[in-house]
Amino acid sequence: MSEGVTMRSLAAGGAPRWRDLLSLCKPRVVAVMLVCSLVGMLLARPLPSPDAVFFGLLGIALAAGGAAAFNHVVDRRLDALMLRTASRPLASRRLSTTLALGWATLLSVVGIALLLWRVNALTAWLTLGSLIGYALVYTAFLKRATPQNIVIGGVAGAAPPLLGWTAVSGQLGPEPLLLMLIIFAWTPPHFWALAIHKRDEYARAEVPMLPVTHGEAFTRLQVWLYGWLTVAVTLLPFVIGMSGTLYLVGVMVLNARFMVWNWRVWRGRDPKAPLGAFWFSIRYLLGVFGVLLLDHYAMLWPT
Numbered sequence: 001m002s003e004g005v006t007m008r009s010l011a012a013g014g015a016p017r018w019r020d021l022l023s024l025c026k027p028r029v030v031a032v033m034l035v036c037s038l039v040g041m042l043l044a045r046p047l048p049s050p051d052a053v054f055f056g057l058l059g060i061a062l063a064a065g066g067a068a069a070f071n072h073v074v075d076r077r078l079d080a081l082m083l084r085t086a087s088r089p090l091a092s093r094r095l096s097t098t099l100a101l102g103w104a105t106l107l108s109v110v111g112i113a114l115l116l117w118r119v120n121a122l123t124a125w126l127t128l129g130s131l132i133g134y135a136l137v138y139t140a141f142l143k144r145a146t147p148q149n150i151v152i153g154g155v156a157g158a159a160p161p162l163l164g165w166t167a168v169s170g171q172l173g174p175e176p177l178l179l180m181l182i183i184f185a186w187t188p189p190h191f192w193a194l195a196i197h198k199r200d201e202y203a204r205a206e207v208p209m210l211p212v213t214h215g216e217a218f219t220r221l222q223v224w225l226y227g228w229l230t231v232a233v234t235l236l237p238f239v240i241g242m243s244g245t246l247y248l249v250g251v252m253v254l255n256a257r258f259m260v261w262n263w264r265v266w267r268g269r270d271p272k273a274p275l276g277a278f279w280f281s282i283r284y285l286l287g288v289f290g291v292l293l294l295d296h297y298a299m300l301w302p303t
C-alpha cells in the first residue's frame with residue numbers, strides 16, 4: 001500500500017473498507033432508482049403487498065448496486081485517468097480488484113435470487129437483463145465504442161419503474177413501458193450536460209462521448225432536442241388517461257424549469273449552465289415521479 005493511500009485511510013478514520021464497498025454501489029444513483037421503482041410499484045395494480053415492496057426494492061437495490069460495482073471493476077483503469085473518478089476505491093487501488101469482483105458477484109447473485117424466490121421470475125429476469133445491459137453491454141463495449149453509448153445503455157438505467165411495476169403485478173403493460181420511456185428520454189440531457197462540463201477529461205481518457213466526437217455545440221443542441229423529447233414523453237401519462245390534472249400541472253412546472261436549464265446549455269453563453277442543468281436533471285426526475293405518485297393518490301381519493 002502506498003504512503004498516500006495509508007494517509008487517506010488514516011484520514012478516513014482508519015476503516016475505509018465498508019465505506020469503499022458501499023461507494024462501489026453508487027448509492028445515490030441507486031437511491032433515485034429505488035424511488036422510481038417504488039413509484040412503479042405503487043402505480044401498479046393490484047395494491048402491492050408489503051412483501052412485494054420490501055423484497056422487490058431489496059432485490060433491485062442489490063442487483064443495481066452489484067451492476068455498479070462491476071462497472072467500477074471494468075472501468076478501473078479508465079477511472080484512474082479522469083479527475084472526477086480517480087479517487088474511486090479501485091482506480092486509486094484502495095481496494096483489490098478481486099475483492100470488488102467478489103462483492104459485485106455476491107450482491108448480484110443475492111439480488112437476483114431474492115427476486116426469483118420472493119418476488120417473481122419476470123422481475124428477476126428483467127433485472128438480470130438490466131444488470132448485464134449496464135455492467136457488460138454499456139460499460140465494457142458501448143462506452144468505448146460509440147457516442148450513442150448512453151442512449152443505448154440508457155435502456156438498462158431506465159428499467160427501475162418497470163421492475164417495480166412487474167414486481168407487484170407480475171406482468172408488463174403500456175403504463176410501465178411509458179414510465180421507463182420517461183427515464184430513457186431523460187438520460188441524454190442528464191448525462192450530456194455533465195459530459196460537456198467534463199469534455200476535456202473524457203477526451204484525455206479517449207472515451208468517445210458525444211462532446212468529444214461531435215463537439216460541444218452539437219452536444220448542446222442534442223441536450224435541447226432530447227429535453228423536448230422528454231417533455232413530450234412526460235405529457236403522455238396525462239394523454240393516455242393514466243394521470244390527471246394534478247400531474248399535468250406539476251409536470252408542466254417541472255418541464256418549464258427543466259427546459260430553462262436546457263436552453264441555457266443550448267445557448268452556451270454561461271459556462272456554469274451544463275453543471276447546473278445536470279444537477280437540476282436529478283431533481284427534475286424525482287419531481288416527475290413524485291408528482292405521478294401524488295396525482296395517483298389524489299385520483300383514488302373519494303370526492
Ligand code: HEM
Pocket residue numbers: 028029032033036084150151153154157158183187190191194282285
Ligand atoms: C446510461 C445512463 C446514465 C448515465 C450514462 C449516467 C451518468 C452519470 C454520471 C457520469 C454521473 C456522475 C457520477 C459521479 O460523479 O459519481 C451521474 C450522477 C447521477 N446520476 Fe446518472 N447516469 C445515467 C442514468 C441515471 C439514472 C437512470 C438515474 C436515476 C434513475 C441516475 C441518477 C443519478 C444521480 C442521482 C446522480 C448523482 C450521484 C451523486 O450525487 O453522486 N442516472 N450520472
Ligand SMILES: CC(C)=CCC/C(C)=C/CC/C(C)=C/COP(=O)(O)OP(=O)(O)O
Pocket residue numbers: 026029030033060063064065067068071075085127128130131134139143156157159160
Ligand atoms: C439492475 C439495474 C436497475 C441496473 C442499473 C445499474 C445502474 C446503477 C446504472 C447507473 C447508470 C449510471 C450511473 C451510469 C454512469 O456510468 P458511467 O460508467 O458512464 O459513469 P461513471 O464514469 O461515473 O462511472
